[in-house]
Amino acid sequence: MALSELQASDALPLADWWQPRRLSEQGCWHIAIGPFSLYLERTAGEWLVGHQRHNDEELLHRVLQEQLDERPDSLTFQRYVFRKAPLDFRLQPCLMDRPVVVKTRQPVLIPPGESINFYISTPLCVRLMLGNDTPLQEWPILRLSDTWFGPSTRVGELCYAAKTHARHSLDEVPLRPHRAVTPLTISNQCKTILSIDKVSLPVPLLSVFERSDHTLWTEAVTLVHEATQPLAKLKIERKLPTGIKAAQRITEPRQQAEKNAFVRAFTGIFSD
């Protein structure tokens, strides 16, 4: 397979940063995906890998690769030793390892029998794979804050807190290189009004897909609130979001969802 060789480029050619690439040249390469910078250097017998995160707002949209004269001194590099260092590498986008809690802009009330659609974009992790898909290391692109999701400090689970809000319309969702978008439907099949101000999205159960415009997506998810259940019923839709085919799946889910799975998706309305 002819792999595209890593060359200095502007933002556009690396838009699909998850494609396999070849690092044949010597020297240190800098690959930036949004606020995350990865530094790779290959010699005959080893790979040196370093990383850095930026807080600068302007860097959020960039995707670039450039050759540096020398390794940045301020970073610590991990040293991976091989008998013969592989030439090819791939950056795999994967979702976070715990559910992500997203707030709605204002509390939303869903009357019985109604449902609501949201678009949620969650930050990704980058997994560095070498040669024949040997995973080397994984980093979350954004360091998200931990949060507790449950009715009390004893019952619940640890999640990540996303800084962004759940949006109603797709136009409002910022399509950024380091985030994946999940279409979410919340359906209220209970006889009382469902009030939500935040939703926990079980991202470890979802896969990552690539759309032709180089944006990343996950399967559509439906959360059903039923009267007798303290937990919500999770449905991962077989029908993929528009413009996405099953063949464009880049990453498998971290955990396989059980059939008729129930997840802790809403809080504050139950006491269990």
Added chain:
Amino acid sequence: MDTMLQLLEHHHVVTFLRAALLFFTGLLAAHLLARVTVRLSKGMTPHHQVLLKRLVYWLVLSLFLASVLKELGFSLGVLLGAAGVLTVAIGFASQTSASNLISGLFLIGEKPFQLGDVIKVGETTGEVLSIDLLSVKLRTFDNLFVRIPNESLIKTQMTNLTRFPIRRFDLQLGVAYKESIKQVRELLIAVADANPLCLDEPSPLFVFNGFGDSSLNIQFSVWTKRENFRDLRNSLQEEVKNAFDAAGIEIPFPHRSLYAGSESAPFPITIVAPKADKAGDDADISP
């Protein structure tokens, strides 16, 4: 030679051999059954598995021992009677052990902690290595082995630090009277928000504790994953200090005001101009 043959033919030797065979069979059976029990009880906690294994082992072995004694010609009834008398004597002699034993049974039933939990008893904090009938063994964080008798565990207060997945860290601090409480609150919440170890929900808690001798006393409580507790304590206090320094908020030392009474004259104080050649270290003093 004849005597040896006579001895071999003697009834007692055969009995003795049979008893020995029975004893070793008992040992083997007890081992095997204990192993099978562990395999069958996979759903239980490791601690209960160990207890069940020991129970089965000793039960089977004692049954076989009883048969061995019977084989050797002892009358079990008499033996048990003697054992009863002995028990009273031993009971008096080993009051402490018995009390520990009973406490141990209660501890096992109550399950206030499990193997691997971190508990605090009195001044000692450590990881639970084993829960036995007489004592609980801990490994402290400076790697010392501590044995705590079950009786004292039952009697005193014990804290399990790892029972729940999240913990709260309470930061007690004081700011000078000149500072605005609103600004301090906003600053502290911004620091907690920026620290990824601090949980977003339950949200940080700001409590104004009152007017202290020399400062406004504040409690700022943040939640964290229990594994991150120490890291949070270090990073949060450092960040709060840095943020206060940057914003010019003063954390005061204890003040003392000297007052000589309303009738007396004020302290006579002279203002001395600093010498030009000396580094300007002398503070200006005003009454």
